[in-house]
Amino acid sequence: MIPVPSEKFKGPVVWVAACALIDADGRVLITQRPAGKDHAGLWEFPGGKIELGERPEETIVRELYEELSVEPCLDCLEPLTFASHAYETFQLVMPTYVCRQWDGFVRPNEGQATKWIWAEDILKLPLVPADKPLAEQLAARLPKGRRFLR
Template sequence: MENDCPQATVRIDTALPIILVSAIALIDLEGRVLIAQRPKGKSMAGMWEFPGGKVETGEIPEAALIRECKEELDIDVSASCLAPFAFASHTYDDFHLLMPLYLCRKWEGLIRPMEGQAVKWVRPLDLGAYDMPPADIPLVAMLRDFI
């Protein structure tokens, strides 16, 4: 049987720590997705990403998103409104990132950036115009096809 998979350079390094991060694609009534710009002083500063954050020890991905949405955006999200959508698995220089992405169309409160980050509502077809971390890029294509 032939291998029909495209040839790509994939770095497989089992010695790297695995970091679990949850991300959310908040979708408004117009079908736009919220992205946030990483603030100065953080790795990949200036890049745009889906809101979310690191899953703490003993925490599940949904609980991490509920916590992060409150801390970063001052909104309340219910676990029942989080729909698992896709995940990213990407090797950076110092760690391997595993990032489930959830969709959410309903939340309580008005979005207010609480950590000085810029936020922007963007149509899925326009997400490619924003400089995003490598792990987010495959998720953008999936969102464009879905929304």
């Protein structure tokens, strides 16, 4: 079913895809929007706009490589949830995936800060509005507490 904007909403629908990379310790990678971009200084899950003819999973693979120099395993992307958020000029719809397996090491390519954080602590950070429900979903679904490698 296609989301129907409310009467207050007058802009286009923008589709983006996001991904929660989860490391071996159970921490989640989030990135901070760099200066000069909308929502600068706020934290978000990595991802980006879905291009014409592109599947959301392909967007994740492309964006994570462009932004962070990592190559997620396409078959390892697990759908988590989606968010819908009305910004002033557009309605954002964002399918979100979880990925636990990728090649490479996180290396920010766009001047953004990155942070590995426990899911329950993400909500303590200032988040991009559309990412708040995603953070809540992760906090509810991932195990609580810290796991340590032996």
